[in-house]
Amino acid sequence: MDTTTTMATIFTGLFSALFGCSLFLKRDPQAKSSWLSTHSCKRKGEEFTLLYTPFWIFSVGIVIGMKEYERWDEWGYMAYCVCCALPYVLYPLLFPFASDSGIPWYDRYITKANLWIAIFSFIGNYWYTHYFYHVLKADYTFPAHRLNDVPICLYFMTHAYFMFYHILSNMTLRRVRTTFVADAGRLLFETALVIVMSYTTAFMESLTICGFPYYKFEDVHMAYTIGSAFYGIYFLVSFPMFLRVDEDANHKFTLFQTAVEALGSSMLVLCMLDFVRLFLGVPIYLPH
Template sequence: MGSPLFGDIDVGMAMTAILACMASTLGALLLTLRPKDSKGGGSTWLACSKANPAKRAWEVFNLRYAVFWVGCFAAIIGFSLYEDFDEVSYMVVCFGLSLPIVAFPLVSVHPSEEGLAVGQRCGVRANVWIAIYSFIGNYWYTHYFYCVLGAKYTFPSWRLNDVPIPLIAATVFYFSLYHALSNMAIRKVVTSFEATTSRTVTLVVLVGVMSYAVAFTETLTISGFPYYEFEDRDMAYVVGSAFYGIYFIVSFPMFYAFDEWPQEDENKLADRRAGNSARGLWGAAVDSLGASMLILCLLDFVRLAVGSEFYMKG
Protein backbone atom coordinates (compact mmCIF):
# COMPACT_ATOMS: atom_id res chain seq x y z
CA MET A 1 0.00 0.00 0.00
CA GLY A 2 1.48 3.36 -0.98
CA SER A 3 1.96 6.47 1.11
CA PRO A 4 -0.56 9.31 0.63
CA LEU A 5 2.34 11.37 -0.66
CA PHE A 6 3.29 8.88 -3.40
CA GLY A 7 -0.03 7.23 -4.16
CA ASP A 8 0.56 3.60 -5.13
CA ILE A 9 4.32 4.01 -5.56
CA ASP A 10 6.21 1.78 -3.14
CA VAL A 11 8.44 3.86 -0.87
CA GLY A 12 11.22 1.29 -1.16
CA MET A 13 11.23 1.68 -4.93
CA ALA A 14 11.17 5.46 -4.59
CA MET A 15 14.16 5.43 -2.25
CA THR A 16 16.06 2.98 -4.45
CA ALA A 17 15.49 5.21 -7.47
CA ILE A 18 16.57 8.35 -5.62
CA LEU A 19 19.75 6.81 -4.21
CA ALA A 20 20.63 5.12 -7.52
CA CYS A 21 20.22 8.40 -9.38
CA MET A 22 22.44 10.17 -6.86
CA ALA A 23 25.11 7.48 -6.99
CA SER A 24 25.18 7.36 -10.78
CA THR A 25 25.42 11.15 -11.03
CA LEU A 26 28.30 11.20 -8.57
CA GLY A 27 30.04 8.35 -10.36
CA ALA A 28 29.75 10.09 -13.72
CA LEU A 29 31.21 13.29 -12.29
CA LEU A 30 34.15 11.45 -10.74
CA LEU A 31 35.04 10.10 -14.18
CA THR A 32 35.48 13.66 -15.47
CA LEU A 33 38.14 14.60 -12.91
CA ARG A 34 41.87 14.85 -13.58
CA PRO A 35 44.02 12.94 -11.05
CA LYS A 36 46.76 14.77 -9.17
CA ASP A 37 50.36 13.68 -9.26
CA SER A 38 51.83 12.20 -6.09
CA LYS A 39 53.49 15.41 -4.90
CA GLY A 40 52.22 16.93 -1.66
CA GLY A 41 51.39 13.64 0.01
CA GLY A 42 49.09 12.01 -2.54
CA SER A 43 45.56 10.72 -2.17
CA THR A 44 44.37 10.09 1.38
CA TRP A 45 41.22 9.41 3.37
CA LEU A 46 42.45 10.43 6.81
CA ALA A 47 43.95 13.77 7.82
CA CYS A 48 47.65 14.11 7.06
CA SER A 49 49.82 12.54 9.76
CA LYS A 50 52.36 15.37 9.40
CA ALA A 51 50.26 18.50 8.93
CA ASN A 52 47.15 17.42 10.88
CA PRO A 53 48.15 14.60 13.24
CA ALA A 54 45.75 15.57 16.04
CA LYS A 55 42.81 15.86 13.66
CA ARG A 56 43.73 12.45 12.27
CA ALA A 57 43.75 11.06 15.83
CA TRP A 58 40.27 12.53 16.48
CA GLU A 59 38.89 10.96 13.31
CA VAL A 60 40.46 7.56 14.00
CA PHE A 61 39.14 7.53 17.56
CA ASN A 62 35.58 8.28 16.45
CA LEU A 63 35.70 5.62 13.75
CA ARG A 64 36.89 3.01 16.23
CA TYR A 65 34.59 4.08 19.04
CA ALA A 66 31.59 3.93 16.68
CA VAL A 67 31.91 0.14 16.62
CA PHE A 68 31.11 0.14 20.33
CA TRP A 69 28.27 2.65 20.52
CA VAL A 70 26.59 1.42 17.33
CA GLY A 71 26.74 -2.09 18.80
CA CYS A 72 25.16 -0.83 22.01
CA PHE A 73 22.32 0.86 20.15
CA ALA A 74 21.80 -2.18 17.94
CA ALA A 75 21.44 -4.35 21.04
CA ILE A 76 19.10 -1.88 22.75
CA ILE A 77 16.79 -1.71 19.74
CA GLY A 78 17.22 -5.29 18.51
CA PHE A 79 16.42 -6.83 21.90
CA SER A 80 13.84 -4.16 22.83
CA LEU A 81 15.81 -3.30 25.96
CA TYR A 82 14.32 0.19 25.80
CA GLU A 83 11.01 -1.24 27.04
CA ASP A 84 12.52 -1.33 30.53
CA PHE A 85 14.06 2.15 30.31
CA ASP A 86 12.88 5.10 32.38
CA GLU A 87 14.07 8.71 32.46
CA VAL A 88 17.25 7.81 34.33
CA SER A 89 18.08 4.92 32.00
CA TYR A 90 17.97 7.10 28.89
CA MET A 91 20.16 9.71 30.56
CA VAL A 92 22.71 7.13 31.68
CA VAL A 93 22.91 5.43 28.28
CA CYS A 94 23.15 8.56 26.14
CA PHE A 95 25.39 10.66 28.35
CA GLY A 96 27.46 7.59 29.23
CA LEU A 97 28.11 6.81 25.56
CA SER A 98 29.04 10.42 24.81
CA LEU A 99 31.53 10.64 27.68
CA PRO A 100 34.45 8.82 25.95
CA ILE A 101 34.29 11.26 23.02
CA VAL A 102 34.44 14.22 25.39
CA ALA A 103 37.19 12.67 27.49
CA PHE A 104 39.44 11.44 24.68
CA PRO A 105 41.24 14.72 23.81
CA LEU A 106 41.37 15.72 27.48
CA VAL A 107 43.08 12.61 28.82
CA SER A 108 44.94 11.47 25.68
CA VAL A 109 47.10 14.34 24.49
CA HIS A 110 48.55 13.75 21.05
CA PRO A 111 52.37 14.09 21.08
CA SER A 112 52.16 16.88 18.51
CA GLU A 113 50.04 18.94 20.94
CA GLU A 114 52.07 18.51 24.09
CA GLY A 115 52.50 21.89 25.74
CA LEU A 116 49.43 23.41 24.09
CA ALA A 117 46.66 24.87 26.21
CA VAL A 118 43.61 22.63 26.47
CA GLY A 119 41.58 25.07 24.40
CA GLN A 120 44.10 24.88 21.56
CA ARG A 121 43.87 21.12 21.14
CA CYS A 122 42.20 20.04 17.94
CA GLY A 123 40.07 17.33 19.54
CA VAL A 124 38.79 19.62 22.28
CA ARG A 125 37.82 22.31 19.79
CA ALA A 126 36.24 19.76 17.45
CA ASN A 127 34.13 18.49 20.33
CA VAL A 128 33.05 22.04 21.20
CA TRP A 129 32.04 22.52 17.55
CA ILE A 130 29.98 19.32 17.55
CA ALA A 131 28.49 19.94 21.01
CA ILE A 132 27.20 23.41 20.11
CA TYR A 133 25.79 22.10 16.85
CA SER A 134 24.15 19.18 18.66
CA PHE A 135 22.54 21.43 21.25
CA ILE A 136 21.16 23.88 18.70
CA GLY A 137 20.01 21.04 16.48
CA ASN A 138 17.94 19.56 19.27
CA TYR A 139 16.75 22.78 20.89
CA TRP A 140 15.67 24.43 17.63
CA TYR A 141 15.70 22.11 14.63
CA THR A 142 13.68 19.34 16.27
CA HIS A 143 10.64 21.60 16.29
CA TYR A 144 10.75 21.77 12.50
CA PHE A 145 10.33 17.99 12.46
CA TYR A 146 7.43 18.37 14.87
CA CYS A 147 5.75 20.99 12.68
CA VAL A 148 6.60 19.92 9.12
CA LEU A 149 6.73 16.11 9.45
CA GLY A 150 4.47 15.57 12.45
CA ALA A 151 7.25 13.83 14.39
CA LYS A 152 7.05 13.21 18.13
CA TYR A 153 8.97 11.42 20.87
CA THR A 154 6.88 9.38 23.26
CA PHE A 155 9.47 7.64 25.44
CA PRO A 156 9.82 8.67 29.12
CA SER A 157 12.35 11.47 29.38
CA TRP A 158 13.18 14.71 31.07
CA ARG A 159 12.80 17.47 28.50
CA LEU A 160 14.18 20.86 27.62
CA ASN A 161 11.98 22.94 25.31
CA ASP A 162 9.88 19.80 24.71
CA VAL A 163 12.94 17.89 23.42
CA PRO A 164 14.24 14.83 25.33
CA ILE A 165 17.49 15.87 27.01
CA PRO A 166 19.28 12.52 26.36
CA LEU A 167 19.06 13.21 22.62
CA ILE A 168 21.45 16.12 22.98
CA ALA A 169 24.13 13.72 24.23
CA ALA A 170 23.23 11.06 21.67
CA THR A 171 23.60 13.59 18.88
CA VAL A 172 27.20 14.21 19.94
CA PHE A 173 28.34 10.67 19.15
CA TYR A 174 26.11 10.34 16.10
CA PHE A 175 27.40 13.59 14.59
CA SER A 176 31.02 12.88 15.53
CA LEU A 177 30.87 9.71 13.45
CA TYR A 178 29.03 11.34 10.56
CA HIS A 179 31.53 14.19 10.33
CA ALA A 180 34.56 11.92 10.63
CA LEU A 181 33.20 9.95 7.66
CA SER A 182 32.30 13.04 5.64
CA ASN A 183 35.77 14.47 6.27
CA MET A 184 37.26 11.33 4.79
CA ALA A 185 35.10 11.37 1.67
CA ILE A 186 35.64 15.06 0.95
CA ARG A 187 39.37 14.78 1.62
CA LYS A 188 39.70 11.80 -0.70
CA VAL A 189 38.34 13.85 -3.59
CA VAL A 190 40.35 16.96 -2.69
CA THR A 191 43.63 15.07 -2.40
CA SER A 192 43.06 12.81 -5.40
CA PHE A 193 42.05 15.26 -8.12
CA GLU A 194 43.22 18.58 -9.53
CA ALA A 195 41.36 21.70 -8.44
CA THR A 196 39.01 22.38 -11.36
CA THR A 197 35.44 23.51 -11.86
CA SER A 198 34.49 19.87 -12.34
CA ARG A 199 35.97 18.99 -8.97
CA THR A 200 34.02 21.79 -7.31
CA VAL A 201 30.79 20.53 -8.87
CA THR A 202 31.67 16.99 -7.82
CA LEU A 203 32.26 18.09 -4.23
CA VAL A 204 28.89 19.86 -4.15
CA VAL A 205 27.16 16.73 -5.43
CA LEU A 206 29.16 14.53 -3.05
CA VAL A 207 28.05 16.60 -0.06
CA GLY A 208 24.44 16.42 -1.26
CA VAL A 209 24.57 12.65 -1.74
CA MET A 210 26.21 12.07 1.64
CA SER A 211 23.73 14.36 3.37
CA TYR A 212 20.69 12.56 1.97
CA ALA A 213 22.18 9.09 2.42
CA VAL A 214 23.19 9.71 6.05
CA ALA A 215 19.81 11.22 6.89
CA PHE A 216 17.94 8.31 5.28
CA THR A 217 20.19 5.70 6.91
CA GLU A 218 19.63 7.14 10.36
CA THR A 219 15.87 7.34 9.83
CA LEU A 220 15.80 3.75 8.59
CA THR A 221 18.01 2.30 11.33
CA ILE A 222 15.93 3.78 14.14
CA SER A 223 12.65 2.69 12.55
CA GLY A 224 12.64 -0.25 14.95
CA PHE A 225 12.34 2.18 17.86
CA PRO A 226 8.58 2.67 18.27
CA TYR A 227 8.75 5.79 20.42
CA TYR A 228 9.92 8.10 17.64
CA GLU A 229 6.77 8.53 15.58
CA PHE A 230 5.75 10.27 12.36
CA GLU A 231 2.31 11.03 10.96
CA ASP A 232 3.51 9.45 7.69
CA ARG A 233 6.63 7.32 8.01
CA ASP A 234 7.00 6.86 4.25
CA MET A 235 7.08 10.63 3.83
CA ALA A 236 9.63 10.78 6.65
CA TYR A 237 11.90 8.40 4.73
CA VAL A 238 11.76 10.23 1.40
CA VAL A 239 10.98 13.87 2.15
CA GLY A 240 12.14 13.85 5.76
CA SER A 241 15.55 12.57 4.73
CA ALA A 242 15.93 15.56 2.40
CA PHE A 243 14.76 17.85 5.20
CA TYR A 244 17.20 16.32 7.69
CA GLY A 245 19.90 16.37 5.03
CA ILE A 246 19.82 20.18 5.11
CA TYR A 247 21.79 19.94 8.35
CA PHE A 248 24.66 18.18 6.65
CA ILE A 249 24.68 20.15 3.42
CA VAL A 250 26.00 22.97 5.59
CA SER A 251 27.87 21.18 8.35
CA PHE A 252 29.83 18.61 6.32
CA PRO A 253 31.87 21.15 4.31
CA MET A 254 32.07 23.57 7.25
CA PHE A 255 33.46 20.93 9.59
CA TYR A 256 35.82 19.60 6.93
CA ALA A 257 37.42 23.06 6.72
CA PHE A 258 38.03 22.96 10.47
CA ASP A 259 41.84 22.69 10.87
CA GLU A 260 42.12 21.16 7.39
CA TRP A 261 45.55 22.37 6.35
CA PRO A 262 47.27 21.43 3.07
CA GLN A 263 49.36 18.32 3.45
CA GLU A 264 52.52 20.22 2.61
CA ASP A 265 51.84 22.89 5.26
CA GLU A 266 53.37 21.70 8.52
CA ASN A 267 53.75 25.21 10.00
CA LYS A 268 50.22 25.59 11.36
CA LEU A 269 50.98 23.61 14.51
CA ALA A 270 53.99 25.82 15.17
CA ASP A 271 51.74 28.86 14.79
CA ARG A 272 49.40 27.49 17.42
CA ARG A 273 52.29 26.79 19.76
CA ALA A 274 53.39 30.40 19.34
CA GLY A 275 49.88 31.62 20.12
CA ASN A 276 49.43 33.03 16.62
CA SER A 277 46.26 31.09 15.84
CA ALA A 278 42.74 32.36 16.37
CA ARG A 279 41.49 28.78 16.25
CA GLY A 280 40.95 28.41 19.97
CA LEU A 281 37.68 27.50 21.63
CA TRP A 282 36.20 30.86 20.67
CA GLY A 283 36.99 30.29 17.01
CA ALA A 284 35.42 26.82 17.14
CA ALA A 285 32.32 28.21 18.82
CA VAL A 286 31.92 31.01 16.27
CA ASP A 287 32.28 28.57 13.37
CA SER A 288 29.70 26.20 14.83
CA LEU A 289 27.26 28.99 15.65
CA GLY A 290 27.58 30.37 12.14
CA ALA A 291 26.92 27.00 10.53
CA SER A 292 24.00 26.39 12.88
CA MET A 293 22.40 29.73 12.03
CA LEU A 294 22.64 29.02 8.30
CA ILE A 295 20.98 25.64 8.82
CA LEU A 296 18.20 27.27 10.84
CA CYS A 297 17.54 29.75 8.03
CA LEU A 298 17.42 26.99 5.41
CA LEU A 299 15.03 24.91 7.50
CA ASP A 300 12.73 27.87 7.90
CA PHE A 301 12.85 28.66 4.18
CA VAL A 302 11.71 25.09 3.49
CA ARG A 303 8.96 25.38 6.10
CA LEU A 304 7.69 28.55 4.44
CA ALA A 305 7.84 26.89 1.03
CA VAL A 306 5.66 23.96 2.14
CA GLY A 307 3.29 26.24 4.04
CA SER A 308 3.69 24.73 7.52
CA GLU A 309 3.13 26.76 10.65
CA PHE A 310 5.96 26.92 13.18
CA TYR A 311 5.35 26.70 16.89
CA MET A 312 7.34 25.79 19.97
CA LYS A 313 6.00 24.70 23.30
CA GLY A 314 8.34 24.21 26.20
Protein backbone atom coordinates in the same frame (compact mmCIF):
# COMPACT_ATOMS: atom_id res chain seq x y z
CA MET B 1 4.86 3.73 -5.78
CA ASP B 2 5.86 1.96 -2.54
CA THR B 3 8.61 3.22 -0.26
CA THR B 4 11.22 0.65 -1.33
CA THR B 5 10.76 1.42 -5.02
CA THR B 6 10.79 5.17 -4.38
CA MET B 7 14.00 5.01 -2.37
CA ALA B 8 15.65 2.79 -4.99
CA THR B 9 14.71 5.34 -7.65
CA ILE B 10 16.03 8.24 -5.58
CA PHE B 11 19.36 6.58 -4.85
CA THR B 12 19.77 5.44 -8.43
CA GLY B 13 19.31 9.03 -9.53
CA LEU B 14 21.67 10.42 -6.88
CA PHE B 15 24.51 8.01 -7.56
CA SER B 16 24.06 8.26 -11.31
CA ALA B 17 24.42 12.03 -11.05
CA LEU B 18 27.49 11.60 -8.82
CA PHE B 19 29.04 9.24 -11.35
CA GLY B 20 28.33 11.75 -14.11
CA CYS B 21 30.08 14.48 -12.16
CA SER B 22 33.07 12.21 -11.54
CA LEU B 23 33.75 12.17 -15.28
CA PHE B 24 34.96 15.78 -15.00
CA LEU B 25 37.61 14.94 -12.40
CA LYS B 26 41.28 15.15 -13.32
CA ARG B 27 43.73 13.17 -11.22
CA ASP B 28 46.66 15.22 -9.93
CA PRO B 29 49.85 13.24 -10.66
CA GLN B 30 51.71 15.12 -7.92
CA ALA B 31 49.04 14.58 -5.28
CA LYS B 32 49.45 12.31 -2.27
CA SER B 33 45.97 10.91 -1.65
CA SER B 34 44.94 10.74 1.98
CA TRP B 35 41.84 9.75 3.95
CA LEU B 36 43.14 10.96 7.31
CA SER B 37 44.67 14.34 8.06
CA THR B 38 48.40 14.71 7.58
CA HIS B 39 48.42 17.04 10.59
CA SER B 40 49.28 14.72 13.52
CA CYS B 41 46.93 16.25 16.11
CA LYS B 42 43.93 16.18 13.78
CA ARG B 43 44.83 12.74 12.48
CA LYS B 44 44.93 11.31 16.01
CA GLY B 45 41.59 12.91 16.84
CA GLU B 46 40.04 11.33 13.75
CA GLU B 47 41.60 7.95 14.52
CA PHE B 48 40.28 8.06 18.08
CA THR B 49 36.76 8.84 16.83
CA LEU B 50 36.91 5.93 14.40
CA LEU B 51 38.17 3.56 17.11
CA TYR B 52 35.61 4.52 19.75
CA THR B 53 32.52 4.79 17.52
CA PRO B 54 31.98 1.01 16.94
CA PHE B 55 31.57 0.50 20.69
CA TRP B 56 28.54 2.76 21.10
CA ILE B 57 27.07 1.67 17.76
CA PHE B 58 27.29 -1.95 18.92
CA SER B 59 25.61 -0.98 22.18
CA VAL B 60 22.76 0.70 20.27
CA GLY B 61 22.25 -2.52 18.32
CA ILE B 62 22.09 -4.48 21.58
CA VAL B 63 19.71 -2.02 23.23
CA ILE B 64 17.30 -1.96 20.28
CA GLY B 65 17.63 -5.63 19.39
CA MET B 66 17.00 -6.81 22.96
CA LYS B 67 14.53 -3.98 23.70
CA GLU B 68 16.44 -2.96 26.82
CA TYR B 69 14.84 0.48 26.58
CA GLU B 70 11.52 -1.01 27.71
CA ARG B 71 12.94 -1.16 31.24
CA TRP B 72 14.16 2.43 31.31
CA ASP B 73 12.63 5.55 32.78
CA GLU B 74 13.83 9.07 31.98
CA TRP B 75 16.99 8.54 34.05
CA GLY B 76 17.81 5.33 32.24
CA TYR B 77 17.65 7.07 28.86
CA MET B 78 19.73 9.93 30.19
CA ALA B 79 22.43 7.67 31.63
CA TYR B 80 22.74 5.64 28.45
CA CYS B 81 22.97 8.60 26.08
CA VAL B 82 25.48 10.44 28.28
CA CYS B 83 27.63 7.31 28.43
CA CYS B 84 27.64 7.10 24.63
CA ALA B 85 28.74 10.72 24.16
CA LEU B 86 31.02 11.40 27.12
CA PRO B 87 34.05 9.31 26.07
CA TYR B 88 34.53 11.58 23.04
CA VAL B 89 35.15 14.42 25.48
CA LEU B 90 36.61 12.83 28.60
CA TYR B 91 39.08 10.28 27.22
CA PRO B 92 41.22 12.81 25.27
CA LEU B 93 41.22 15.12 28.31
CA LEU B 94 42.19 12.43 30.82
CA PHE B 95 44.54 10.53 28.48
CA PRO B 96 45.97 13.02 25.96
CA PHE B 97 47.26 11.61 22.69
CA ALA B 98 51.03 11.55 22.21
CA SER B 99 50.60 14.07 19.39
CA ASP B 100 48.92 16.46 21.85
CA SER B 101 51.79 16.36 24.34
CA GLY B 102 52.70 19.88 25.39
CA ILE B 103 49.67 21.39 23.65
CA PRO B 104 47.15 23.13 25.95
CA TRP B 105 43.80 21.29 26.05
CA TYR B 106 42.05 24.23 24.39
CA ASP B 107 44.41 24.13 21.38
CA ARG B 108 43.95 20.43 20.65
CA TYR B 109 41.97 19.43 17.58
CA ILE B 110 39.77 16.95 19.46
CA THR B 111 38.69 19.72 21.86
CA LYS B 112 37.71 21.96 18.97
CA ALA B 113 35.94 19.11 17.17
CA ASN B 114 33.90 18.34 20.29
CA LEU B 115 33.03 22.01 20.74
CA TRP B 116 31.90 22.39 17.10
CA ILE B 117 29.73 19.28 17.27
CA ALA B 118 28.37 20.15 20.72
CA ILE B 119 27.15 23.55 19.49
CA PHE B 120 25.69 22.12 16.29
CA SER B 121 24.03 19.24 18.17
CA PHE B 122 22.54 21.53 20.79
CA ILE B 123 21.05 23.93 18.25
CA GLY B 124 19.90 21.02 16.12
CA ASN B 125 17.92 19.56 18.98
CA TYR B 126 16.75 22.81 20.55
CA TRP B 127 15.54 24.42 17.30
CA TYR B 128 15.56 22.06 14.35
CA THR B 129 13.57 19.29 16.06
CA HIS B 130 10.48 21.49 16.00
CA TYR B 131 10.58 21.48 12.21
CA PHE B 132 10.34 17.70 12.36
CA TYR B 133 7.48 17.99 14.81
CA HIS B 134 5.51 20.31 12.55
CA VAL B 135 6.60 19.59 8.98
CA LEU B 136 7.03 15.81 9.25
CA LYS B 137 4.67 15.26 12.20
CA ALA B 138 7.36 13.44 14.17
CA ASP B 139 7.06 12.73 17.88
CA TYR B 140 9.14 11.27 20.72
CA THR B 141 6.96 9.27 23.09
CA PHE B 142 9.48 7.74 25.50
CA PRO B 143 9.82 9.07 29.08
CA ALA B 144 12.39 11.83 29.19
CA HIS B 145 13.48 15.05 30.82
CA ARG B 146 12.82 17.76 28.25
CA LEU B 147 14.28 21.10 27.23
CA ASN B 148 12.16 23.11 24.79
CA ASP B 149 10.01 19.96 24.45
CA VAL B 150 12.97 17.90 23.20
CA PRO B 151 14.31 14.96 25.27
CA ILE B 152 17.53 16.15 26.91
CA CYS B 153 19.14 12.72 26.48
CA LEU B 154 19.01 13.24 22.71
CA TYR B 155 21.27 16.29 22.97
CA PHE B 156 23.97 13.84 24.12
CA MET B 157 23.11 11.01 21.74
CA THR B 158 23.23 13.42 18.81
CA HIS B 159 26.79 14.34 19.80
CA ALA B 160 27.86 10.72 19.39
CA TYR B 161 26.12 10.33 16.04
CA PHE B 162 27.41 13.63 14.67
CA MET B 163 31.02 13.04 15.70
CA PHE B 164 30.94 9.82 13.67
CA TYR B 165 29.18 11.32 10.64
CA HIS B 166 31.47 14.32 10.42
CA ILE B 167 34.72 12.40 10.73
CA LEU B 168 33.58 10.16 7.85
CA SER B 169 32.68 13.22 5.79
CA ASN B 170 36.09 14.73 6.59
CA MET B 171 37.80 11.63 5.28
CA THR B 172 35.73 11.43 2.11
CA LEU B 173 36.09 15.09 1.16
CA ARG B 174 39.80 15.07 1.99
CA ARG B 175 40.36 12.06 -0.24
CA VAL B 176 38.83 13.95 -3.13
CA ARG B 177 40.82 17.09 -2.42
CA THR B 178 44.13 15.25 -2.11
CA THR B 179 43.62 13.18 -5.26
CA PHE B 180 42.21 15.46 -7.93
CA VAL B 181 43.13 18.79 -9.51
CA ALA B 182 41.43 21.77 -7.85
CA ASP B 183 39.32 23.01 -10.75
CA ALA B 184 35.66 23.50 -11.68
CA GLY B 185 35.24 19.76 -12.25
CA ARG B 186 36.35 18.93 -8.73
CA LEU B 187 34.08 21.63 -7.30
CA LEU B 188 31.13 20.16 -9.21
CA PHE B 189 31.93 16.67 -7.95
CA GLU B 190 32.40 17.84 -4.36
CA THR B 191 29.05 19.60 -4.45
CA ALA B 192 27.34 16.48 -5.75
CA LEU B 193 29.22 14.35 -3.21
CA VAL B 194 28.06 16.50 -0.27
CA ILE B 195 24.46 16.27 -1.50
CA VAL B 196 24.66 12.47 -1.85
CA MET B 197 26.38 12.02 1.52
CA SER B 198 23.85 14.29 3.23
CA TYR B 199 20.81 12.49 1.89
CA THR B 200 22.32 9.05 2.46
CA THR B 201 23.35 9.86 6.03
CA ALA B 202 19.88 11.17 6.85
CA PHE B 203 18.14 8.17 5.30
CA MET B 204 20.41 5.61 6.95
CA GLU B 205 19.81 7.11 10.38
CA SER B 206 16.06 7.02 9.80
CA LEU B 207 16.26 3.44 8.59
CA THR B 208 18.45 2.14 11.41
CA ILE B 209 16.33 3.74 14.12
CA CYS B 210 13.08 2.30 12.75
CA GLY B 211 13.35 -0.55 15.27
CA PHE B 212 12.86 1.94 18.09
CA PRO B 213 9.09 2.31 18.52
CA TYR B 214 9.02 5.57 20.47
CA TYR B 215 10.10 7.84 17.64
CA LYS B 216 7.16 8.01 15.30
CA PHE B 217 6.17 9.73 12.06
CA GLU B 218 2.66 10.32 10.88
CA ASP B 219 3.68 9.20 7.38
CA VAL B 220 6.64 6.79 7.22
CA HIS B 221 6.87 7.04 3.42
CA MET B 222 7.20 10.81 3.66
CA ALA B 223 9.71 10.49 6.51
CA TYR B 224 12.03 8.30 4.44
CA THR B 225 11.71 10.15 1.13
CA ILE B 226 11.07 13.84 1.87
CA GLY B 227 12.20 13.63 5.49
CA SER B 228 15.67 12.42 4.49
CA ALA B 229 16.06 15.47 2.24
CA PHE B 230 14.81 17.71 5.05
CA TYR B 231 17.22 16.20 7.58
CA GLY B 232 19.98 16.21 4.96
CA ILE B 233 19.90 20.01 4.98
CA TYR B 234 21.85 19.83 8.25
CA PHE B 235 24.75 18.12 6.54
CA LEU B 236 24.74 20.14 3.34
CA VAL B 237 26.17 22.90 5.50
CA SER B 238 27.94 21.05 8.29
CA PHE B 239 30.00 18.53 6.31
CA PRO B 240 32.11 21.06 4.37
CA MET B 241 32.21 23.54 7.25
CA PHE B 242 33.35 21.04 9.88
CA LEU B 243 36.22 19.97 7.61
CA ARG B 244 37.65 23.49 7.89
CA VAL B 245 38.59 23.04 11.56
CA ASP B 246 42.42 22.79 11.66
CA GLU B 247 42.50 21.38 8.11
CA ASP B 248 45.20 23.89 7.19
CA ALA B 249 48.20 23.13 9.38
CA ASN B 250 49.31 26.76 8.96
CA HIS B 251 46.02 28.17 10.18
CA LYS B 252 44.87 26.59 13.44
CA PHE B 253 41.44 27.54 14.72
CA THR B 254 41.02 29.01 18.18
CA LEU B 255 38.15 27.85 20.37
CA PHE B 256 36.48 31.19 19.67
CA GLN B 257 36.75 30.80 15.89
CA THR B 258 35.51 27.22 16.20
CA ALA B 259 32.45 28.39 18.14
CA VAL B 260 31.75 31.23 15.72
CA GLU B 261 31.89 28.93 12.69
CA ALA B 262 29.65 26.35 14.37
CA LEU B 263 27.13 29.05 15.31
CA GLY B 264 27.21 30.54 11.80
CA SER B 265 26.71 27.11 10.21
CA SER B 266 23.84 26.41 12.56
CA MET B 267 22.13 29.68 11.66
CA LEU B 268 22.40 28.91 7.95
CA VAL B 269 20.79 25.50 8.49
CA LEU B 270 17.99 27.11 10.50
CA CYS B 271 17.29 29.56 7.69
CA MET B 272 17.26 26.79 5.09
CA LEU B 273 14.85 24.69 7.16
CA ASP B 274 12.56 27.66 7.60
CA PHE B 275 12.63 28.46 3.89
CA VAL B 276 11.37 24.92 3.25
CA ARG B 277 8.69 25.31 5.92
CA LEU B 278 7.51 28.58 4.39
CA PHE B 279 7.46 27.01 0.93
CA LEU B 280 5.29 24.19 2.26
CA GLY B 281 3.07 26.65 4.14
CA VAL B 282 3.41 24.84 7.46
CA PRO B 283 2.94 26.93 10.63
CA ILE B 284 5.26 26.29 13.56
CA TYR B 285 4.49 26.81 17.23
CA LEU B 286 7.12 26.61 19.95
CA PRO B 287 6.20 25.30 23.41
CA HIS B 288 5.53 27.77 26.20
